[in-house]
Amino acid sequence: MYSKKFVPPLLRKPTAAPEDADEPPNKKARLSSSSSALTISTAHTPQRVAQTLKLSSASNTARKPLLLVRNPVSPPATATDDDDDDDDNATTTTTTTDRYYNVLWRKKTTKKHKTFDGDGILALSGGYATLQDSSGKDLGRTMMRAAPGLGDLVSLGGKDVEIDSVLSRADYLSGRPFLKAAPVKEESAASFQAVSAAGFFGSKFKTPLLGSTAVGNSHAKVPTPRHDPTAEGALVMPRPSGGGKNIVDVVVDPFVSAHLRPHQREGVQFLYEAVMGHKAFDGQGAILADEMGLGKTLQTIALLWTLLKQNPVFGAGGPVVRKALIVCPVTLINNWRKEFNKWLGRERLGVFVADSKATIRDFTHGRVYSVMIVGYERLQKVQGELRGVDIDIVIADEGHRLKTERNKSAAAIRGLNTKRRVILSGTPLQNDLHEFYIMVDFVNPGLLESYQTFRKEFENPIVKSRQPGASRKDVEKGKARGDELARITKLFVLRRTAEILSSYLPPKTEYIVFCRPTPKQLKVYTTILSSPHIESCYRSPDTSLLLITLLKKLCNSPGLLAPKPSPHPPHHPTTQALLAAVHPKLLESHSSSHSGKFRVLDRLLLTLYRTTTEKVVVISNYTSTLDLLSTLLSSRGLTHTRLDGATPQSRRQDIIDAFNRTDHRSSFALLLSAKSGGAGINLVGASRLVLFDLDWNPATDAQAMARVHRDGQTRPVVIYRLVTTGCVEEKILQRQVAKTGLAESVVDMKSGVGSFTSEELRDLFSVRETECATHELLGCGCGGRGYVAGPPSPEGEGEGSGGEEEEEEEEVKYPGLMKASEVDIEKIERERLAAMKKAPKGAQLGALMEYSHVLASRLVRAKPAKTEKAADDDDEEEEEYDEVSIEDELLTQVVRDGMGKEVSFIFQKTF
Structure with a gap:
């Protein structure tokens, strides 16, 4: 088909000069000047052309300049008063001049008909412009002092970029432009629905008729729900937002x-x-x-x-x-x-x-x-x-x-x-x-x-904002990204x-019982740590994991480290090398006397069986530990059943049902493997639960401890977590509470083990002969008297704080002016890192401040409350023997029977 060559229309016809003018008629608008080269691209918008014409004819007073109309730009964010108070010397250029734009970008090309390759985000901050595509990938960066206008075409990183629209600072910080499938904000959704309702659904929709379609009389049934939505207590599901004549209520049976x-x-x-x-x-x-x-x-x-x-x-x-x-x-x-x-x-x-x-x-x-x-x-x-x-x-x-x-x-x-x-x-x-x-x-x-986009635009900013010394800008960005994730995920x-169960289930009390290791345990522990092969464990993630497992079993009982009989596979060569210096007599017996936790459990089970009609669930992560527990129960004549990975699937539910139905004489205890039966099952037949050892993953322990506090439970629930103090188990507890995520890295054999420094591993594998290292780390001033001390203050002041005078003494002394050659940069950096390492410890363990802390020796020597007359006669003795107690009388009796030799501290909390 014949067609003429397309000629673009002129934006404005040139106007003739007045007849009485002394000067000749104006020429056409110049597209370039000596001061700057302005080029009008075919991709320019009319507004840009008008701006160019205005610049080229600014000195010509005979022609009235064109007016440039811009879309409104959101006002720049300003620094808050709080930010100024935090740092008087901090600059605010990053919060007052930052600009963000939605753009179109393409690679530079000489083609006549140019098209754009995709959408992107242009961020102008600190005099530099950074271009990212819609997935968050960096495409280029260049210096840009002046903010571009809408429709401007700029060159950046070998690409042509056209400014499409202004992006608000809040939207950019939240990361919303990088999530195309993410839901819009509620206010945006509301306005969109209002416009849609007015513009698209203003009139009744009519189904178009096809040429061969004939509409006959409709005899459809009246929509009727399956269950009565108006009945008392009816649970009616929400209707879809669009509605319609064929929508019927969905009612739960x-x-x-x-x-x-x-x-x-x-x-x-x-x-x-x-x-x-x-x-x-x-x-x-x-x-x-x-x-x-x-x-x-x-x-x-x-x-x-x-x-x-x-x-x-x-x-x-x-x-x-x-x-x-x-x-x-x-x-x-x-x-x-x-x-x-x-x-x-x-x-x-x-x-x-x-x-x-x-x-x-x-x-x-x-x-x-x-x-x-x-x-x-x-x-x-x-x-x-x-x-x-x-x-x-x-x-x-x-x-x-x-x-x-x-x-x-x-x-x-x-x-x-x-x-x-x-x-x-x-x-x-x-x-x-x-x-x-x-x-x-x-x-x-x-x-x-994709995960690459999520990691770059969300994971990295959020993690970076939580690091010590993060800048104000990083903290602001990380918080905005975290808030956006929370907003999206709360929808599903x-x-x-x-x-919520407090009004439906009996109360639950948790006790963390810190047990002292026996002399034989300490002997084996120190012998292993003094082995010449211990240094190799600091350099390899595999051997580090072997050593952790070895010490965890030692906390349960030294008998678990004894050479295994011929049907069982031998120990790993590294394990054999570490145990080579241990005297065989320390490992030959499986008696419970070799373990502080076994001694406490032995008295606890006997007291529970003789004085109550309650049943107990004992959970461990190791089947070999379950073997020792089974031997202990059998030697005491206590009936028990067992469920672990070797239990056939067809028998597991029968074992659970039988345990829940029978009394404590028929089935007193259930030995349970945390990996095989620690999730999902109901063991409401028992009201006591003993978590004999800890797992690196706190979720595993949380699942295991929830087996007895479930629907159908009629008795108050008591949970005991046994921890060997001063050893690796206590450090596992600290890492669980701190939620560092380091435990999962060790168990899953990820790169987290490799990130341990030599000092961190030495601290993990060290042993301390102390009452309770965790209580010392908390800096709690309760003295083991059993009251809740509350979370530590931000300044770290304890009970013994000396007020303003002590604060002044602990204030950092600056040396003032001195020669640069006299400054020990390495020393300052070491002190700074040591302070950063020490400061967050108490805060990370702050959850333990919600427990009441009881020193076991106070339970042993506690005396009944004296009369008023006796108190007057012996005030000093009353002050020395503070009366302390815990809610569980059975545990109190266990501690007193052992004279407080095996138990050092008890942490108590009622839920």
Whole structure:
């Protein structure tokens, strides 16, 4: 087709000069001058052209200059008064001149028809402009003193950049521009909905008719909910925001909702909105992160039963979910089946358990089963068979197992292409940002972009802002990024603490019992640490982990280090080398007398059995320790059962049920492995729990201690955590409380072990003969009298603070003016690092200040309260023998029977 050559129209026709003018007619606008070269690109906007014409004809008074109209620019942020108070000498140029823009960028090209390669962010700060693409990747940086205008085309890093719009400082600091799939802020969403309602939904929508379509009379049924939404106590699910004539109320079956507590009703509604896509984020996943004992299983069953039977769209052709998959640890399979039978009965729902004898085809091709329960390991083997059926929702119980990128179970679930994914986990997810990202990306893929983008724009700024000596700008940016993550994740992450159960369950008291090591333990401990092979453990992560495991077993009992019989594999060569100098007689006996913790446990179990009708659960991380515990119980004639990794799956639930039903004479104690049975199971038949040893991961211990304080418990719960003082166990406790994340690095064999300095390892493997190193580290001034001292003050003042005079004495003395050659920079740096290392210790252990601290020797010598007359006669003695006590009379009797020889300190807290 013939067409003429396109000629761009002139922006403005030249005007002729007046006839009476002395000067000749004006020439066309100059595009360049001697002072600066201005080039009008084809990509320039009319505003830019007008600005150029204005600059070129500024000296010509005959022509009226064009007016430049700019979009309003948000006012620059100013420094706050607080910032000025913090540092009078700090400059405020970073907060008064920073500018941020949404831009379009392209590589430099000579093509006639130029197109842009993508969107980006231009940050102007401190006289420099930095260009990033939408994923946060740095594309270039250059010096730029003057702020560009809208529509300007600038050159940066070998790229042409066009200024598209102004980006607010708050949006840039929050990192929102780098998360394309993230939900907008609530106020933005509200304004968008208002505009949409007025502009797009102002008139009634009419379905367009196709040429061959004929509309007949409608005889559709009236939408009717499955259950009455107006009934008393009805749990009605929220309707979708769009609404419509075919929307019907979804009501949880009253048969189930009648058993839900208020926080559980809220949880079901939260999960329903998330998996149905009614929340303001791009995804259909959710994370139920309630603490242990809040009923995550019941909330999940209520959700599944509702989705399996109802649909908010009337006449949609069936329920929302037809096939559901529950993935859990193998130890919890029977518990899930039991919970379904408990709340729904056997006749309402077909539940398929995919054990080793089951045929997966019965679930995939049959109509009898709607829910399948499978273990994580079994799922990896049957994932191929499940791909032939549409799985509408996946529930991952104990979902913190999916926290690694290479997890095969997570890959198997992703292979099912199921959008609705729910993670159940009783442990917090915000401790490690990398694991946090993996969990979020599992339930809502792509919501936080790629991990490279997340690490650069969120993880690194947040971690950097929490480092000692972080600048004000880094702290501000890190806080904004953290707030943005919290805003996004609260839409699909629900976290409630166990405080909710205070009105439903009996009280729970936790005791941290610090046990002194026996002389034989100390002898073995010091011999190992004085071995010539100990130096090699400081240089290798593998040998460091071996030494940690060796010392942890030694804290339980020296007998665990004895040479193993022939059927068992021998010790590692490094372990054998470390034990070579230990006298064999110190390891030959498995008697409980070789361990301070065994002595305390022995008296505790005997006193509990003889004086009460309560039962106890004893938990350890090592099966070899469970063997010693079993021997101890048998020698005392105490009945017990055992559940560990060697227990067949088919017998585990029977063991749990029998323990919960029988009295303390038939089954007094249950020996439990923390790895195999420390999560998900209910052991309400016992009201006492002993955590015999500690795990590097605090989540493992938290899960284990929650086994007895659950629904169905009728007695007050008492938990004992036994810790060998002065040894590696006490340092593990300190690191748990401090939440440094160092423990997970050691266990997972990540780079964290390699980051230990030699001094840190020497401190970890050292031994201190002290009453309680943790109490000394806290700097608590209670003196072991048993009252709660409260958190330490910011200045670090204890009970013995001397007020202003003492503060003046401890004030740093500056030398004043001196020669530069006389300054010892290395000494100053060492003192600064030592102060930074020492200062946060007490703050990191501040959670232990919520406990009352009792010195065991005070329990032994405490006397009954004296009469008023006796107190007057002997004031000094009354002052010496302060009366101290703990709530648990049984533990008090155990300490007094041992005359306080094995127990040094007791930390007590009631929840």
